[in-house]
Amino acid sequence: MEAIGLAVAGYLDVVVLSTPPPPWEDPSLFAQQVLSGIASGSLFAILALAVVLIYRSTDVLNFGQGEMAMFTTFIAWSFMTQMPLWPAFFLTLLVAAAMGAALERLVLRPVEEAPVLNAVIVTLGLYTIFTGLALRVWGPLPKGFGPFTLDFLFFEIDLAGPVCAGEVCIGKLSVATFVAAVIIMALLFVLFQRTMLGLAMRATAQNRTASRLVGIPVGRMLSVGWGLSAAVGAVAGVFVAQNVGLSTGSLAAILIFAFAAAVLGGLDSPVGAIVGGLTIGVVRNLAGTYVPSEVGSVDLVVAFLLIVLVLMVRPTGIFGRRALRRV
Amino acid sequence: MLNVSDLHVAYGPVLAVRGISLTVPKGQIVALLGANGAGKSSTLRTISGLQRPTHGTIEFEGRRIDNIPAERIVQMGISQVPEGRQIFTDLTVMENLRLGAYTRRDGAGIKRDLDRTFTYFPVLGERRGQTAALLSGGEQQMLAIGRALMAKPSLLLLDEPSLGLAPMLVREIFRIVKAINEEEGLTILLVEQNANLALEIANEAYVLETGQVVLEGSAEELRGNEAVRRSYLGY
Numbered sequence: 001m002e003a004i005g006l007a008v009a010g011y012l013d014v015v016v017l018s019t020p021p022p023p024w025e026d027p028s029l030f031a032q033q034v035l036s037g038i039a040s041g042s043l044f045a046i047l048a049l050a051v052v053l054i055y056r057s058t059d060v061l062n063f064g065q066g067e068m069a070m071f072t073t074f075i076a077w078s079f080m081t082q083m084p085l086w087p088a089f090f091l092t093l094l095v096a097a098a099m100g101a102a103l104e105r106l107v108l109r110p111v112e113e114a115p116v117l118n119a120v121i122v123t124l125g126l127y128t129i130f131t132g133l134a135l136r137v138w139g140p141l142p143k144g145f146g147p148f149t150l151d152f153l154f155f156e157i158d159l160a161g162p163v164c165a166g167e168v169c170i171g172k173l174s175v176a177t178f179v180a181a182v183i184i185m186a187l188l189f190v191l192f193q194r195t196m197l198g199l200a201m202r203a204t205a206q207n208r209t210a211s212r213l214v215g216i217p218v219g220r221m222l223s224v225g226w227g228l229s230a231a232v233g234a235v236a237g238v239f240v241a242q243n244v245g246l247s248t249g250s251l252a253a254i255l256i257f258a259f260a261a262a263v264l265g266g267l268d269s270p271v272g273a274i275v276g277g278l279t280i281g282v283v284r285n286l287a288g289t290y291v292p293s294e295v296g297s298v299d300l301v302v303a304f305l306l307i308v309l310v311l312m313v314r315p316t317g318i319f320g321r322r323a324l325r326r327v
Numbered sequence: 328m329l330n331v332s333d334l335h336v337a338y339g340p341v342l343a344v345r346g347i348s349l350t351v352p353k354g355q356i357v358a359l360l361g362a363n364g365a366g367k368s369s370t371l372r373t374i375s376g377l378q379r380p381t382h383g384t385i386e387f388e389g390r391r392i393d394n395i396p397a398e399r400i401v402q403m404g405i406s407q408v409p410e411g412r413q414i415f416t417d418l419t420v421m422e423n424l425r426l427g428a429y430t431r432r433d434g435a436g437i438k439r440d441l442d443r444t445f446t447y448f449p450v451l452g453e454r455r456g457q458t459a460a461l462l463s464g465g466e467q468q469m470l471a472i473g474r475a476l477m478a479k480p481s482l483l484l485l486d487e488p489s490l491g492l493a494p495m496l497v498r499e500i501f502r503i504v505k506a507i508n509e510e511e512g513l514t515i516l517l518v519e520q521n522a523n524l525a526l527e528i529a530n531e532a533y534v535l536e537t538g539q540v541v542l543e544g545s546a547e548e549l550r551g552n553e554a555v556r557r558s559y560l561g562y
Contacts, residue, residue, distance in 0.1 A: 196429070203415050203426050210413040213375060214478065215401035215430035 019292050028167040033289045034282055039174030041281020043243060045181040046236035047251070047258035048265070048273035049188060050229045056192065056268045057201040057225025060108070060119045064126025065233055066255030068103075071130045072096040072230065073237030073246055074138045077145055085148055089238065093231045100230025101223040108226070109219065134248045146242035147173045159242065177239045181274055184232055188270040191228075201225055257281075264307050266320020275318060280307070328353040328514050329374070329482055334383035336369045336538075343369040345538035346383070351482065356508050356515045358525040358546070360559055361535035367518040368410050370535075371484045374516070375407040376400040387482070402430045406480035410487050410518075412471040416460035420451055423459050423470055427477030436479065444473040447503050465496035472504070483507075485517045489524065497521070501528055522559035526550050534559070 023030035047069060054062045062068075075095055079088035103126065111118040147159035159176055162169040192198035204211045204221040211218050240254055261280050265272020280303050287302030310318065329351040336344035344366040351357045359367045372378040374385055376397035385393040392400055406427075415423050424444060428437045445452035448469040454462065459470060468488055475483060485504065489497040505528040507513050519525035526532060526546045534542035534555060542555065549555045 196425075199418075199422055199426060200429060202418065203422075206415050206417055207413055209377065209409065210415060211426075212377065212397040213401065213407050213409060213413070214426050214474065215398045216426070217398050 020289055022290075029289075030286075031168045033285045035168060035170045035174075037282030037285035038178060038278055039170060039281070040285070041261075041278035042174060042177040042181045043236070043240050043254055043277075044257040044261045044280055045274045045277025046177065046184060046239060047233065047254055048261035048277050049181070049184050049270055050233035050236060051258055051262045052265075052267060052270055052273045053188065053229040053232055054225055055205075055262070057205050057228075058104070058108075058119075058222050059116060059205045060123065061259075061267075062123045062126070062229070063120065063255075064123045064130060065229070065258070066251035067127045067130035067134075068096075068100070068230055069233035069237035069240070070246075070248060070251040071134050072099065072234035073145070073241045073250070074134050074143070076234065076238055077138075077143050077241075077246060085151065092234050092238070096230040096234035097227035099227075100233075101227035103230070104223045104226035105219070108222070112222075131248050138248075140248065142245045142247035143241075145246040146238075148242065150176075173239070173242055177243075180235060180239060181277070184235065185270045185274045188232075192270065197224070260304065260307055262317075264310055264317055266317030269317070269319035272317055272319030328388060329516065330384075330386040331370070331374065332384050332386075334370065334373060334385065335381045336366070336373050336378055337381045338369075343538055344373070344380075347533075347535070347538070347540055348383075349533050349540065349543070351514060351516050352531075353514055354508075354512045355530040356505070356517055356528055358522075358529035358532040359516065359518045359535060360520075360522045360525060360532055360549075360555075362520070364537070365535040366538035367535055368486055369538075371407060371410075371486050371516070371518055374400075375405060375484055377407075398430075401478055401480075404479075404481040405484065406475035406478045406482075407484040408471045408475045408486060408488065410490065412467050414459050414467050414470050414474065416458070418459060419456055420459055420462070420470060421455040423474050424451070424455075424477050427474035428479075430478060437477070440477055440479060444476055447476075447507060448473050465492050465500065468492060468496075468500060469503075472500070476507070481514060483513055483515045485515060485519075487518055487520065489519060489521045497524060504528065522555070 020026065020029060047065065050065055050069065051062065054060060054065070072092055072095065076088060076092040079091055082088070107122055107126070108119055111122055150157045150159065157172070159173040162171050163175065192202060200211070200216045201221050201224065204216060204218050208218050237251060241250055244250055257280055258277070261276035262273050263276070264279060265274070265276030283306050284299040284303040288297050288299035291298050291302055332348045334344050334347045335342065347366065347370055349357070359370060361367050369378060373380050373393070376392070376395055376399070380393050383393070384391060387403060387405060392403065415426065424441060428440065431437055450466055451469055451473055454466070459467065462470060472485070472488070488500055488504070492500070501524050504515065508515055517525055517529060526549055529546045531544065532546050532549050533540050534549070542549065542552065
């Protein structure tokens with residue numbers, strides 16, 4: 001009895017010892033945790049952008065998004081054994097876009113008239129197909145993938161290693177991920193809000209009959225949506241793989257967070273995807289650091305609790321405006 | 328301008344239209360009257376290309392169009408205001424109208440038609456930045472008509488514009504439709520359950536029952552017709 005008491009006391013001791021000082025006593029630890037959160041959040045954000053893109057243009061949630069991204073990253077890996085980084089990267093984007101468009105045409109189109117749930121089930125099928133295909137083609141062993149040195153003609157950026165300000169550091173790769181996420185968001189924002197193509201894609205997602213009646217080639221819009229989304233997914237994959245390595249399971253865990261990010265931000269909003277991704281990354285990191293727990297890390301609990309709370313107040317997500325209906 | 332001949336439309340085993348023939352002369356308003364399920368909407372949907380006929384032909388300005396997909400028929404000059412309005416509720420009024428002109432590339436012409444739409448429907452101009460979901464039912468119907476006009480059609484198909492609207496609003500909308508027809512010579516094929524109103528603005532009308540034409544004639548003739556009065560006009 002006494003022994004158990006001692007053991008518990010000892011365990012609690014350890015927990016108490018591992019609780020970090022509050023932010024006001026150690027601001028650089030706090031800053032470090034926020035930055036690391038932004039780093040992982042940027043990864044969620046890019047994949048969330050791909051999710052938002054398909055949702056916004058076809059009204060379907062693509063559960064195969066992560067595996068498609070993983071698959072295209074393997075393709076990038078293969079290209080990189082044959083050619084320099086940039087050509088391999090852009091060729092990958094092209095292949096990914098073509099693949100996405102072809103998938104829509106061949107696999108999703110047949111269930112177009114059916115309830116949207118059928119399409120969602122098909123995307124679950126894509127998930128398993130791409131995992132299996134990647135195993136078959138590239139085998140089960142993880143591949144080394146970056147971090148790369150980016151050659152910008154007049155200067156080079158080595159993505160390996162951190163940049164530091166005082167005691168606070170962030171990986172250069174994470175900075176690049178964040179920048180890429182913001183650039184993609186800006187491009188998508190312009191596409192959806194400022195171009196006729198983007199407007200037609202939004203219209204198609206909303207009401208296909210009405211879209212056909214105003215002359216929009218609905219099928220082509222759906223293909224374009226899937227193609228763009230697959231390309232954005234490929235970018236996500238390339239960054240994720242540099243962070244965690246390239247294997248068939250690389251993207252699966254990230255996709256859960258990407259979905260959560262997209263929902264939190266509002267499923268139809270590119271800006272929301274970024275804000276959602278960063279929020280989840282940062283909250284998760286801070287919760288893991290500052291919330292004391294005797295049962296292991298509570299970072300996920302806190303992060304998802306936050307999502308539930310936000311959705312209770314704003315069911316459409318922070319930036320979403322989908323469910324706006326006048327009855 | 329439009330010639331429909333011996334049109335048959337089926338949804339699976341269900342025959343919705345059984346041998347309808349009708350003609351819409353240029354510059355006129357032709358009304359299709361009849362009860363629910365008489366085949367009025369099916370006829371319109373087939374003309375606009377949303378539905379394929381199982382038999383029969385549709386000719387528009389001398390060209391067969393019964394095998395052309397909806398998105399190309401718009402380009403040829405037929406715009407449909409669908410039943411239940413079907414506006415893009417999550418988009419703004421302006422975006423809805425802009426999409427109406429999707430097939431057009433003449434920027435100046437689009438601008439002119441936008442102004443024209445706002446002249447006919449001033450409320451759309453006032454609310455151009457608003458999400459369409461926030462419009463009232465009548466305003467949504469105006470938006471649906473405005474969107475169809477933005478395609479610069481030579482033939483407008485109007486499906487039940489009075490559906491679910493207060494009588495005063497319906498009058499207002501019909502007045503505007505008549506004005507558009509008279510001022511611009513726009514040809515209109517109007518499907519309507521409210522036969523009274525439809526016959527007020529139409530030049531000619533067809534009465535459909537269970538997928539067939541049972542009566543046709545000038546609006547004036549039909550207004551005076553005993554059977555039409557009893558069944559559809561209610562006096």
